Amino acid sequence: MDHLWTPWRYHFITSAEKSDRCIFCAFQEEDRDEHNLILTRGSHSFVILNRFPYTSGHLMVVARRHIPSLSDAQPGELEELILTARDFQLALETLYRPDGFNIGFNLGKSAGAGVAGHLHLHVVPRWQGDSNFVGVIGQTRTIPEDLKTTYARLREYLSQHPFPSRDAASGPSPAR
Template sequence: MDYLWTPWRYAYVSTAEKARSCVFCDAVKLGNDEKARIVHRGQQCFVILNTYPYTPGHVMIVPYAHLDELQKLPSEAASEMMVLSQRMESVLRDLYQPDGINLGMNIGKAAGAGIAGHIHMHVLPRWVADANFVSVVCETRILPETLDVTWERMTKALSS
């Protein structure tokens, strides 16, 4: 086997990784919560719609702090994350009448995190028949609601 010795490539890859901006940090800085699809801003964490939802109503609870591990998160932010999880469970139950709720975090790329640099908690409503033939076989998900409509309904529910 031949090896290509490319130390310059490591420098390029590691700086490219650092320079890349973070979608969560960018969303907070955007200054337009409707465009950023932020539905709630708390003291330590905010709630944002998932741009590629698994089911309608799929949100993420994200600390403002750009951290890649849960253990690095200060306990006040971790507590607020859990309080907001309860709040979102209640909002999702009211708005979507799901049969169940998925709540969870993927920490690190190997664990399936799409945005590995900034931890986030997924909260999504589930129905008995949602993991159906279409989504399993065709990698296609049927979303009966646009993100604009979800944003509208959710901000209204959260402000009442």
């Protein structure tokens, strides 16, 4: 699992050296979501593309509050994190036709969290053979679609498919 869960941390470690501020807190306060690759903002969470994606479409559902772990989260926050992950799983299935997903939390630096201390849920589309390819070529990953393209595709999808999780009252899953 090292290959899957650690690549992006190097980018964030590098970024973090420039500032002591948590980038997830900083990005939320900024008013430039496209630049920051923030796709949506909810009541308790926001969704951002990973700047160093493992695969095309790799995104993160991030808690709005700077809390380090699930045990610090309120039920409403946990609910929104999972419902939003569900919505983006559906979006990514529609747009990218992956064979599967890794969806998970890294809590703490020792677990591979790039932004330790601020709860976020990775959603990583997977294809047959993607990790095999990584294994063959060592540290180099497959080159995903460029981030601006991924951002534009997902934003276009969102404009046409309102997600129930982003509404005040959560409805049933959209028709598939």
